[in-house]
Structures are given as structure tokens and as C-alpha cells.
Amino acid sequence: MLSWLKFGQRLRDRYLPIGFRIDSRSWECAWVRVEHNISFKLNGKATTVKCPPAYTLLEVLRDQLQVTGPKEDCAKGECGACTVIMNGLPVCSCLVLVSQAEDSEIITSEGLVRDGRLNAVQEAFIDHGAVQCGHCIPGMIVSASALLMRKRRPTRQEIQSALSGNLCRCTGYTKIIAAVEDAAKKMRP
Amino acid sequence: MRSEIEVFSPSTLEEALTLLQQHQKDIRIVAGGSDIIVQLRDGAIKTEKLLNILPVKNLRFIEEKNGRVRIGSLSTYGDIVRSQHTRKHAWILVEAAKQIGAAQLQNTATIGGNLGNASPAGDSLPPLYALGAMVVTRSTSGRREIPIERFFVGYRKTALNSDELIEEISFEGLTRNDAGAYLKLGLREANAISIVDVAVALRGKRRNSYSDVKVALGAVAPTIVRAHSCEQALVGRRLTEKILKEAAELASQDASPITDIRGSAEYRRKVVSSLVFQAVHKAVFANRGRER
Numbered sequence: 051m052l053s054w055l056k057f058g059q060r061l062r063d064r065y066l067p068i069g070f071r072i073d074s075r076s077w078e079c080a081w082v083r084v085e086h087n088i089s090f091k092l093n094g095k096a097t098t099v100k101c102p103p104a105y106t107l108l109e110v111l112r113d114q115l116q117v118t119g120p121k122e123d124c125a126k127g128e129c130g131a132c133t134v135i136m137n138g139l140p141v142c143s144c145l146v147l148v149s150q151a152e153d154s155e156i157i158t159s160e161g162l163v164r165d166g167r168l169n170a171v172q173e174a175f176i177d178h179g180a181v182q183c184g185h186c187i188p189g190m191i192v193s194a195s196a197l198l199m200r201k202r203r204p205t206r207q208e209i210q211s212a213l214s215g216n217l218c219r220c221t222g223y224t225k226i227i228a229a230v231e232d233a234a235k236k237m238r239p
Numbered sequence: 240m241r242s243e244i245e246v247f248s249p250s251t252l253e254e255a256l257t258l259l260q261q262h263q264k265d266i267r268i269v270a271g272g273s274d275i276i277v278q279l280r281d282g283a284i285k286t287e288k289l290l291n292i293l294p295v296k297n298l299r300f301i302e303e304k305n306g307r308v309r310i311g312s313l314s315t316y317g318d319i320v321r322s323q324h325t326r327k328h329a330w331i332l333v334e335a336a337k338q339i340g341a342a343q344l345q346n347t348a349t350i351g352g353n354l355g356n357a358s359p360a361g362d363s364l365p366p367l368y369a370l371g372a373m374v375v376t377r378s379t380s381g382r383r384e385i386p387i388e389r390f391f392v393g394y395r396k397t398a399l400n401s402d403e404l405i406e407e408i409s410f411e412g413l414t415r416n417d418a419g420a421y422l423k424l425g426l427r428e429a430n431a432i433s434i435v436d437v438a439v440a441l442r443g444k445r446r447n448s449y450s451d452v453k454v455a456l457g458a459v460a461p462t463i464v465r466a467h468s469c470e471q472a473l474v475g476r477r478l479t480e481k482i483l484k485e486a487a488e489l490a491s492q493d494a495s496p497i498t499d500i501r502g503s504a505e506y507r508r509k510v511v512s513s514l515v516f517q518a519v520h521k522a523v524f525a526n527r528g529r530e531r
Contacts, residue, residue, distance in 0.1 A: 150272060215343045
């Protein structure tokens with residue numbers, strides 16, 4: 051029994067015992083993991099980070115992993131500047147606890163670049179001059195790329211809807227939407 | 240301090256319930272996180288422990304059997320929008336889910352979280368009132384089924400005990416003969432908190448009338464409220480535009496709105512009637528309000 055307690059203490063930073071069940075022939079101990087080391091796949095690379103588990107994914111990406119594509123603006127899920135692709139779907143990384151990203155696959159705007167080449171959406175943003183101050187652009191590009199991963203031929207309305215959670219205060223939406231339409235055309239085989 | 244908060248991430252319901260039972264005094268449940276993370280950062284919530292139930296298996300499902308729809312509490316709005324069961328049997332809920340936040344939020348926010356957060360402006364709640372949903376809760380000591388109207392007991396207050404979590408929500412799905420619609424008034428189309436939202440479900444069709452009418456109003460009282468006087472004016476009546484108008488006028492009596500940054504009480508009281516009129520009209524006359 052004593053050794054069990056010691057064992058529990060040694061592992062305390064990652065596991066906590068949550069209950070014992072003892073009968074005449076056997077005993078069992080239920081453990082639960084308390085996360086401090088968090089692992090996920092970031093832009094195709096397996097990544098493990100030691101961080102406070104109640105920090106947001108965005109804080110860890112920017113401050114600990116120096117991945118600064120996603121930006122923090124509103125920190126409330128209203129502006130979309132922190133958008134990342136998590137398991138294939140766009141999410142606000144400011145509204146995801148880093149513990150909730152365990153074992154997931156995360157793609158940021160940096161991860162959309164393949165072998166030093168920008169993806170079709172990134173190219174189209176440059177071609178169309180869709181960037182003014184640039185602050186919202188990584189989020190826009192991630193949202194648009196997530197849409198094009200799921201839908202090859204989105205309508206204009208679908209593009210607008212997919213980008214409706216991304217705010218641009220330079221009000222450059224027209225060129226942004228034109229760039230996404232163009233990228234969709236170029237991506238078609 | 241957020242850096243000192245401990246996060247438990249159980250992977251089974253049993254583990255989650257055991258943890259909840261042991262730490263019930265000072266633990267908060269996190270599902271999708273979209274409400275609670277903001278509240279933690281604002282300092283509106285102080286806690287030392289979080290129970291991250293997102294990895295819990297078997298809480299994310301949408302099923303339909305013999306007309307009854309069951310939705311696991313960890314189902315996201317995106318799941319609800321994409322599921323054929325909800326699209327077919329709960330289009331009023333789908334319509335609400337589509338208008339919540341934007342794509343990013345719909346991919347993380349869960350229906351169980353919306354119930355647990357208990358905001359009077361929670362957009363999935365009026366459709367669930369109109370559908371007459373049951374909330375199924377679990378704790379180590381058992382399972383409870385609570386009608387949604389008794390689940391919410393006051394402003395941001397639920398009937399949930401501190402050792403309980405929401406397991407699923409279930410309701411009798413709408414059928415081809417039923418009518419239903421959901422309408423939301425926000426300051427813009429995406430990422431807007433409702434000024435007023437309305438869900439209606441009319442069942443038991445006989446010629447041009449319905450024997451079961453539920454009209455639920457959001458963001459006009461401390462909790463979601465049913466517009467009982469409006470419902471009574473519709474039940475069993477032959478629905479004409481005139482009758483709809485008269486009934487919709489009554490809905491403002493069922494509301495007790497307040498003034499806040501999104502709108503004044505008077506405005507809400509006025510607009511709730513016209514929104515009810517439009518919703519019932521859409522449900523009954525415009526191809527049963529069903530999605531394209």
C-alpha cells in the first residue's frame with residue numbers, strides 16, 4: 051500500500067489516482083492523466099510542449115513555439131485572426147485549451163507552404179493585392195484553405211460564409227473574396 | 240492565475256464522473272471551451288481545476304430511432320448542421336446552429352456547453368424548447384431526465400447538481416406534416432449575439448390547424464420563455480394571416496426583456512412580435528420552413 055502511495059507521488063505531475071477497488075482476490079487503481087506535457091502534430095511535425103494546461107493553444111503556439119502566423123486580436127472568438135486548422139476544420143485557437151489539442155493535427159498559415167512554395171490561396175492573395183495592413187491575412191488564408199480542402203468548387207456565397215468569422219478592418223473583403231475564387235479555379239485539375 | 244489551473248482530461252464517462260464527484264466543490268467543466276475560456280480570461284470565473292471532457296468517448300453522436308432524436312452533449316454545431324438526422328427531423332435546430340458565431344465557433348462550440356452555460360441568449364435553446372426536449376444528466380449516483388423547461392431555473396442557473404454533467408439531449412423529431420421555423424435578429428449575420436430569437440414548432444396537423452403549438456423566445460427574459468398566450472391563440476385555429484398577426488401581438492406580453500448594449504427593452508418587446516409573426520408565417524406557409 052505504502053509503495054503504491056509513493057508510486058502515485060512520483061508520478062503526481064502527470065497522473066493522479068482517482069479511486070481504488072479492492073476485493074478478496076484483487077485490487078485495482080484507477081489513474082487519470084493530468085496533462086503537463088502536451089503532444090500534437092503541428093504543421094506535419096510531431097511536437098511536444100511542456101506548458102500550463104489551461105493556456106490557450108494560441109498562447110502556446112505564439113509564445114512557446116514561436117509560430118506567429120495566428121494572431122491574437124479579440125481573444126473572444128469574434129475576429130478570426132487566430133484561426134488554425136484543427137483535425138481538418140477551422141477553429142479559433144484562442145478558444146481552445148492547449149490540453150484539448152492533445153493528439154490533434156494543427157495547421158497554421160506557415161504549414162500551408164510546401165517545400166518553400168506558397169499554396170494557391172497564398173499566391174492568389176498576392177496576385178490580387180488582397181492584403182492591406184496584413185494583420186487578418188493569416189486567418190483569412192487558413193479559413194479559405196480549410197474551405198478549399200473540403201470543397202473544390204465553392205460558390206461565392208460559400209466563400210463569404212466561410213470567411214464570415216474573419217474580420218478585416220481595412221475593409222478589403224472584395225479582393226479577398228476574388229482571390230479565393232481565383233485560387234479555387236487554379237486548384238482544379 | 241490561469242498558469243496554475245489544473246486540467247483533468249478523462250477519456251471515459253466513468254472517469255469523468257468520478258473526478259467530478261471528488262472535486263465537485265471547485266471544478267468547472269469545459270466542453271468546447273468557447274464560453275468558459277473567455278470567462279476565465281475576463282476573470283468572471285475563478286477556479287483551480289478544470290475538467291476537460293472533450294476527450295470523453297461516446298458523448299459525440301447524433302442518432303434517430305423511431306422518430307426520437309438523441310444528440311450527445313459533445314456534438315458541435317457543425318455536427319448538427321451536417322447530420323442528416325437533425326436536418327430531417329430538427330431543421331429548426333439546424334437553422335439556429337448555422338447562425339451561431341461563424342465556421343470557427345461552430346466547429347468547437349457544443350450543444351451541451353450551450354445548455355450548461357445557460358445564457359438567455361443561447362441560440363440552440365429556443366429550438367430545444369420548441370421541440371420539447373429532455374436533458375439527460377449523469378452522475379456517479381445515477382441518471383436523470385429533466386424537461387428542458389425545468390432544467391433552466393433562472394438567469395444562468397440550471398438544475399444541474401455539482402456532481403452531474405449533461406450526457407445527452409433528446410426529443411421527438413419533427414415529421415413531414417409538422418411545421419417549424421427559427422429566426423434570429425442580430426446586429427449582423429455572423430458572430431452576433433441575439434437581440435431576440437424565436438423558434439416555433441407546430442405539430443398534429445389537421446387541415447389547416449395544429450393541435451400542438453410551441454413558441455419559444457430567446458434573449459427577452461432571464462431564461463428562454465415559451466409564449467403561452469400566443470400559443471393558445473394558435474392551437475386548433477385555422478391559421479390565416481389575420482390570426483397569426485393577432486397571436487403574434489400576444490407574444491410581447493410573454494416577454495420580460497431588459498435594456499442592454501444590443502437593444503432596449505421597448506425595442507425587444509416590439510420586435511419579438513414581428514419575429515414571431517414571421518417565424519410562424521414561414522413555418523406554416525413557406526414550404527413548412529424546411530431547408531432547401
